[in-house]
Amino acid sequence: MPNKIPRVPVREQDPLVRAKNFEEVCYGYNAEEAQLEASRCLHCKNPRCVGACPVSIKIPEFIGKVLAGDFRGAAGVIAEDSSLPAVCGRVCPQESQCEGSCILGIKGEPVAIGKLERFVADWSHANGGSGAAVPAPNGHKVAVVGSGPAGLACASDLAKWGYSVTIFEALHKAGGVLEYGIPEFRLPKEKVLAKELEEVKRLGVKIETNVIIGRTVTIDELMDKEGFEAVFIGSGAGLPKFMGIPGENLNGVFSANEFLTRNNLMKAFREDYLTPIHAGKKVCVVGGGNVAMDAARTALRLGAEVHVVYRRTEVELPARVEEVHHAKEEGIVFDMLTNPVEVLGDEKGWVRALKCVRMQLGEPDESGRRSPVAIPGSEFEIPTETVIMALGTSPNPLISKTTAGLDVTRRGCLVADETGATTRRGVFAGGDAVTGAATVILAMGAGRTAAKAIDEYIKK
Amino acid sequence: MYEILKKEMLTPTICRMKLSAPRLAAAARPGQFLIVRADEKGERIPLTISDYDAQAGTVTIVTQKIGASSADIIAYEEGEAFADVVGPLGLPSEFVEMAPEKLAGQRYILIAGGVGTAPVYPQAKWLKEHGIPVDVIIGAKTRDLLIYVEEMRGVCDNLFICTDDGSEGFKGMGTHMLEHVVSEGHQYTQAVIIGPMIMMKFTTLTCRKLGIPATVSLNTLMVDGTGMCGACRVSVGGKTRFACVEGPEFDGYEVDFDEAMRRQGQYKAEEAEANEKHVCKIGRGK
Numbered sequence: 001m002p003n004k005i006p007r008v009p010v011r012e013q014d015p016l017v018r019a020k021n022f023e024e025v026c027y028g029y030n031a032e033e034a035q036l037e038a039s040r041c042l043h044c045k046n047p048r049c050v051g052a053c054p055v056s057i058k059i060p061e062f063i064g065k066v067l068a069g070d071f072r073g074a075a076g077v078i079a080e081d082s083s084l085p086a087v088c089g090r091v092c093p094q095e096s097q098c099e100g101s102c103i104l105g106i107k108g109e110p111v112a113i114g115k116l117e118r119f120v121a122d123w124s125h126a127n128g129g130s131g132a133a134v135p136a137p138n139g140h141k142v143a144v145v146g147s148g149p150a151g152l153a154c155a156s157d158l159a160k161w162g163y164s165v166t167i168f169e170a171l172h173k174a175g176g177v178l179e180y181g182i183p184e185f186r187l188p189k190e191k192v193l194a195k196e197l198e199e200v201k202r203l204g205v206k207i208e209t210n211v212i213i214g215r216t217v218t219i220d221e222l223m224d225k226e227g228f229e230a231v232f233i234g235s236g237a238g239l240p241k242f243m244g245i246p247g248e249n250l251n252g253v254f255s256a257n258e259f260l261t262r263n264n265l266m267k268a269f270r271e272d273y274l275t276p277i278h279a280g281k282k283v284c285v286v287g288g289g290n291v292a293m294d295a296a297r298t299a300l301r302l303g304a305e306v307h308v309v310y311r312r313t314e315v316e317l318p319a320r321v322e323e324v325h326h327a328k329e330e331g332i333v334f335d336m337l338t339n340p341v342e343v344l345g346d347e348k349g350w351v352r353a354l355k356c357v358r359m360q361l362g363e364p365d366e367s368g369r370r371s372p373v374a375i376p377g378s379e380f381e382i383p384t385e386t387v388i389m390a391l392g393t394s395p396n397p398l399i400s401k402t403t404a405g406l407d408v409t410r411r412g413c414l415v416a417d418e419t420g421a422t423t424r425r426g427v428f429a430g431g432d433a434v435t436g437a438a439t440v441i442l443a444m445g446a447g448r449t450a451a452k453a454i455d456e457y458i459k460k
Numbered sequence: 461m462y463e464i465l466k467k468e469m470l471t472p473t474i475c476r477m478k479l480s481a482p483r484l485a486a487a488a489r490p491g492q493f494l495i496v497r498a499d500e501k502g503e504r505i506p507l508t509i510s511d512y513d514a515q516a517g518t519v520t521i522v523t524q525k526i527g528a529s530s531a532d533i534i535a536y537e538e539g540e541a542f543a544d545v546v547g548p549l550g551l552p553s554e555f556v557e558m559a560p561e562k563l564a565g566q567r568y569i570l571i572a573g574g575v576g577t578a579p580v581y582p583q584a585k586w587l588k589e590h591g592i593p594v595d596v597i598i599g600a601k602t603r604d605l606l607i608y609v610e611e612m613r614g615v616c617d618n619l620f621i622c623t624d625d626g627s628e629g630f631k632g633m634g635t636h637m638l639e640h641v642v643s644e645g646h647q648y649t650q651a652v653i654i655g656p657m658i659m660m661k662f663t664t665l666t667c668r669k670l671g672i673p674a675t676v677s678l679n680t681l682m683v684d685g686t687g688m689c690g691a692c693r694v695s696v697g698g699k700t701r702f703a704c705v706e707g708p709e710f711d712g713y714e715v716d717f718d719e720a721m722r723r724q725g726q727y728k729a730e731e732a733e734a735n736e737k738h739v740c741k742i743g744r745g746k
Contacts, residue, residue, distance in 0.1 A: 258689035276730030
C-alpha cells in the first residue's frame with residue numbers, strides 16, 4: 001500500500017546557521033527522495049488537487065512521470081500549465097491549495113506536491129530546460145505591463161500560441177515581486193528566478209526593462225503608435241500602506257517594500273553592492289503576513305534581534321504556517337495581541353521605541369476573523385532601533401490615472417470581469433492590480449485567464 | 461545600455477552628460493527627474509533632468525560628486541554606457557499643465573542654488589518658449605561653482621547672479637538677491653526654488669515674507685522612484701506624501717523642511733562607511 005509510506009521529509013539548512021546567511025533555507029528533494037514521495041500518490045480518478053490549483057497543473061500525471069524516473073516528461077507536463085514551476089514549488093501556499101485537498105491528507109499527511117514540483121523544475125533547469133518547441137509566430141502583437149507572476153504567466157501562454165509579446169518592466173530587473181519582494185533565502189534569484197525567466201524568453205517573449213507605463217509611455221501610445229492590439233496590465237500592488245500613527249516619518253521607520261527592495265533587488269546584504277540598508281540592533285516588524293515574515297527574517301540575517309508585532313493571535317497570522325515555523329526556528333520573537341499606537345523618537349529624530357497597546361479578540365468581523373479590541377490603559381513601550389511596516393500594499397495609480405476609460409474601484413484596484421477584461425476595449429488586467437495584494441499563484445492564474453480572453457479578443 | 465554621448469566637467473566636481481535614452485527623451489517634461497544605475501552593483505540614483513531632445517533621443521543630466529555613487533557616475537566617460545536609465549519620473553511642473561488663460565497672467569521667478577541650477581534650465585526654457593515672463597536667480601558659494609550661466613541667459617528675461625563671497629555678481633545668498641530684485645520693483649506671481657534642502661527652506665521663508673507663492677522641488681531619498689518604497693515620504697501640509705509620484709514639486713509653504721532634511725540623512729552612517737571602503741572606478745578598464 002503506497003500510502004503507508006510516511007511523507008518524505010525535506011532537508012533544510014540548520015536554523016541557527018541559516019539565521020546568519022541568505023542561502024536557501026530548504027534544500028529540496030533529490031531524485032531518490034522525489035521518487036519515494038511520488039510513490040505515495042493514489043492517482044485519484046477525480047484528482048481534487050488539480051481543481052484546487054489556480055493554474056490547473058495535471059498533478060497526478062507529472063507525479064506519475066516522477067515515479068517512473070521520467071523527469072523531463074514530468075517537466076513537460078507542468079510546463080503545459082505553469083511557466084514558473086521552480087518559483088511556485090517554493091512560494092505557493094500548497095497547504096491551502098493542492099496539498100490541502102489531497103485525499104491522503106484526511107487521515108495522514110498529503111503528498112508533498114510543492115516539493116515534487118520544485119524538484120522537477122530544478123532538475124529541468126539543471127538539465128537543459130523543458131525543451132518545449134518554440135511556436136511559429138501568428139503575426140499579432142500584445143503588450144504586457146509588469147514582469148511579475150501575472151505578466152509572466154500571461155506572456156508565456158500568449159507566446160506559446162504564437163503571439164509576439166513584449167513585457168514592459170518599470171524596474172531594471174524582471175520578475176516583479178519575485179525579484180524585489182521575496183528574499184533570496186526563499187527564492188534564489190540567480191539559481192532559480194533567472195532560469196525561469198530564461199525559459200519565458202526562450203518562448204520568444206521580449207522583456208523591456210526601465211519602462212514605466214504611464215510615465216515613459218502610455219497605454220494609448222502602445223496601442224495607437226506601437227501597434228499592440230491588446231494590453232495586459234499586471235502591474236501588481238506596489239504602494240505600501242502605513243498605519244497613520246504619530247512618529248511614522250521618524251528616521252528608522254521603513255515600509256517592508258523599502259527594506260526588502262534594498263535587500264533583494266539592490267542586494268544591500270552584499271558588501272560589494274552600494275545600496276545601503278539599516279536594520280540596527282533591534283527591529284520591530286509590524287504585521288503578520290508573508291511579507292512581514294520576509295522582512296523579519298531578512299532583518300535577523302542582517303544581525304538584528306527581531307520582534308514581529310501583530311494585533312491578533314498566532315491563529316490569525318495570515319502568513320503561511322511554514323514561514324511562521326521557519327521564523328520561530330530562527331529565533332524571531334512573536335509579540336501577539338499587540339498593536340502599535342505611536343513610534344517614539346529620540347532627540348535626533350531616530351526611532352527609540354514602539355509604543356503599543358495590548359489587544360484582546362472580540363466578535364468575528366466580516367472576514368470571519370475575530371476582530372481585535374484594545375485593552376484600555378495597557379500601553380507599553382518596546383525599545384527598538386528600527387520599525388518595519390508590513391501592513392499590505394495597494395495598486396499603483398500610475399496607469400489608471402494616465403489611461404482614459406480604465407475604471408478603478410474605491411480601493412484603487414482596476415475593474416476587470418472574470419476573463420480579465422477591463423472597462424477599456426482591448427485592455428485586460430489581472431493579479432494584484434485587480435485584486436489587491438494576494439499570492440503569486442493567484443496572479444499567475446489571472447494572467448492565464450486573461451491570455452485566453454486576449455486570444456479570443458484578437459481572433460474575433 | 462544607455463550610452464554617454466557627451467561628457468563635460470562644468471566645475472571640478474559637477475559633470476554634465478548627454479545620454480541616449482529615446483523613450484525617456486520623448487516623454488520628459490520640465491520638473492521631472494530620472495534614475496540612473498551606473499552598473500550592476502550601483503545604487504539607483506535619482507537625478508534631475510536638465511535637458512531633453514525627443515528627436516535626438518537624448519537626455520542631459522548634471523551630477524555633483526557627493527558620495528561613492530555619484531563619484532561612480534562621474535567616472536564614466538563618453539562612449540561608455542550606464543546599465544540603467546529610467547524615467548521620466550514624478551509629475552511635470554504645474555505650469556506645463558496649466559490652462560493657457562491662467563498661465564498667461566503669470567510672472568515667474570526661478571531661484572536656483574548650486575547644482576539645482578541644472579533642472580531650472582528646462583523650466584525657464586519651457587516658459588520662455590511659451591511666452592511667459594520669467595526671471596532667474598542663480599546662486600552659488602563662489603564664482604567657480606556657478607553653472608549654466610550662459611545657457612540660462614538665453615532662456616529668461618532677466619538673469620541675476622549671486623555668490624556668497626561676491627566673486628561674481630551680487631554678494632549674498634539667493635534670499636538676499638530675491639529681496640533685492642523685488643525691492644527694485646520686479647513683481648512675480650510665482651517662485652520656483654530648486655537647490656539644497658536648506659536653501660529651499662530659507663528661500664521659501666523669504667518668498668512668504670514677500671508674498672510670493674513658492675514651489676520647491678524635493679530631492680528626497682528614493683529606491684524605485686515609482687511609489688513602491690516610500691523612502692521619499694515627506695510631510696506636506698501635515699499629510700504624508702510620496703515625492704516620487706506626487707512630487708517632486710510641492711507648495712513650499714506647506715513642506716516640513718526640517719523633517720525632510722533629517723530624513724535625507726537617514727543612511728549617512730552607512731554611506732560614510734561605504735565611502736571609506738569605496739574603490740574609485742576611474743580607469744577601471746572595461
